[in-house]
Amino acid sequence: MPKLDANPRVPGFSGLLDQYQTVKTDVDRAATRVLESGWYVLGKEVKGFEEEFAAYVEVSYCVGCASGTEAIALALMALDIGPGDEVIxxxxxxxxxxxxxxxxxxxxxxxxxxxxxxxxxEVVLAKIGPRTKAILPVHLYGQTVAMQRLLEVAAKHGVPVIEDACQAHGAQHRGLKAGSMGVMGCFSFYPTKNLGCYGDGGAVTTNNKRLYQKLLMLRNYGQEIRYIHSSNxxxxxxxxxxxxFLRVHLKYLDQWNGKRRQxxxxxxxxxxxxxxIPVEHADNHHVYHLYVVETDQRDALMDYLTKNNVSCLIHYPIPVHLQKCFAALGYKQGDLPHTEKAARSILSLPMHPWLTHDQASYTCEIIHEFFKGSHGVAL
Ligand SMILES: Cc1ncc(COP(=O)(O)O)c(C=O)c1O
Known part of the structure; x- marks a missing residue:
């Protein structure tokens, strides 16, 4: 029996094995170098990557950390944000x-x-209140938020902006890199990201020396120098x-982003x-972490693609305000109508730098076939 995915026209969703095969020699060499160094935590590889990634993002400083989630937590902690404070x-x-x-x-x-x-x-403007201590925009799917306007709004109220750039390595707004526009930028290096590692990883970028020094301590039990702990x-x-591994991948990031754009x-x-289909705003350089299409026939289209072996996903089917873990905040269906409508109609198609023209056209043929059949009509 041939394997279901034996058809070379059938695309995989995120191309992780293709990525490894492309850089295998350098990645294997990097692994051996570290294993044979006898130094595994906070050494010259982290320092080297931090300098190289800061240069890439065009900021003065970068602090590596364990994940994108903790990059966000650390950035907020660096601003002494905690209980009683609000983050938009x-x-x-x-x-x-x-x-x-x-x-x-x-x-x-x-x-x-x-x-x-x-x-x-503009919606943020209406929400800023006395307890607002930070604004956290998300450069979703690889496209930056309208940062110039957001920074104006934030500056008027003296509120710092921290960028969630976890899906936007290399994205730009008016020529400025994601992660360089707010007071800090937060990145994830989860394997499927545009810049990913082989496990979990994250970083915070900043131009502010005081925040940089604080972040260095915060990620390392608040340790200022060995056994002297200045903060929690x-x-x-x-x-x-x-x-x-990230130092190897970083060298390819622009090339890989270029292929995503293709x-x-x-x-x-x-x-x-x-x-x-996604719209790239004229101010932006989109890096297509995900390629998200929209249709009111989403669930049926997703079934049809899946039946034809095209893997597709929904990012994300339940908006955060309606997740059970945040029920105590009191949001209900209808509070964020645009978000809720999107969650019902979005679908992420296969997207990665190794996707061939033949694979992309196969996916598109299946979509055309779906809309030509009795399954429904296009938007
Ligand atoms: C927009 C966004 N923020 C934060 C994160 C968290 O990153 P991590 O999985 O590295 O903790 C992710 C990753 O899934 C993300 O996509």
Whole structure:
């Protein structure tokens, strides 16, 4: 029996094995280098990666940590944000955006999104109150929030902006890199991210030396120098071996983002007018962490693609404000109508740098076939 995925036209969702095969020699060498060094935590690989990633993001400093979730928590802790404080963010995101806020004891305040699934600065303006201690926009799917306007709004109220750039390595707004515009930027290096490692990892970027020094302590039990603990930190460190892997992948990031943009162009060409497709705002350089289409026939289309062996996912089916873990905040269905509508109609198609033209067109053919059949009509 041939394997179901033996058809070379059938795409995988995120191409992780292809990625490893591409960089195998360098990654294997990096692993050996670290294993044979006898130094596994906070050493020269982490330092080297932090410098290289800071240069890439075009900021002065980067602090590696254990995950994107903890990058968010650490950034908030660096601003002394905690119980009684509010952090404005979106519910149209991965739950860990809000988990990072909740870890500090602060309260997430969720606002609705614009047409690009992103935080709407005008809605934020109406939500800023006396307890607002930070604004946490999410550069969702690889596209930045309208940061210029958001920063204006925030500055008017003296509220710091921390970017959740976990899905936006290399994305730009008006020529500025994601993670360089707010007071801090938070990144995840979860394997499927545009820049991913082979396990968990994260980082906070900043231009502020005082915050940098505080973050260095906070990620390492608040330790200022060995056995002298100046504040109450956590253990959230990027492993040497993951940093060594990230140094390999970082060299390819722009090339891989370019390939994602090529795949997005193919989808755009074949799917325009068939389903709702992503819109790249003129101010932005989109890096297509995910390629998300929209249709009111979402569930049926997803079934049809799955039956034809095309893996697709929903990012995310339940918005954060309606998740059980945040029930105590008191949100209900109808509070964020744009977010809730999106959650019902979005679908993420296969997207990664190794996707071939043939695979992208196969996916598009299946989508065309679905809409031509008795399954429904396009938007
Ligand atoms: C937007 C966003 N924020 C935060 C996170 C959390 O990152 P991590 O999984 O590394 O903790 C993720 C990752 O899923 C994410 O996509």
């Amino acid at each position: 963010t979106v519910a149209m995101t991965a739950v860990p955006t809000a988990t990072g806020i909740a870890m500090t004891g602060a309260t997430p305040v969720f606002v609705d999104i614009d047409d690009n699934y992103l935080m709407d600065p 930190g956590i253990n959230s460190r990027l492993d040497e071996i993951q940093a060594a 795949v997005a162009d193919w989808y755009k060409k074949y799917l325009s007018g068939v389903v709702g």
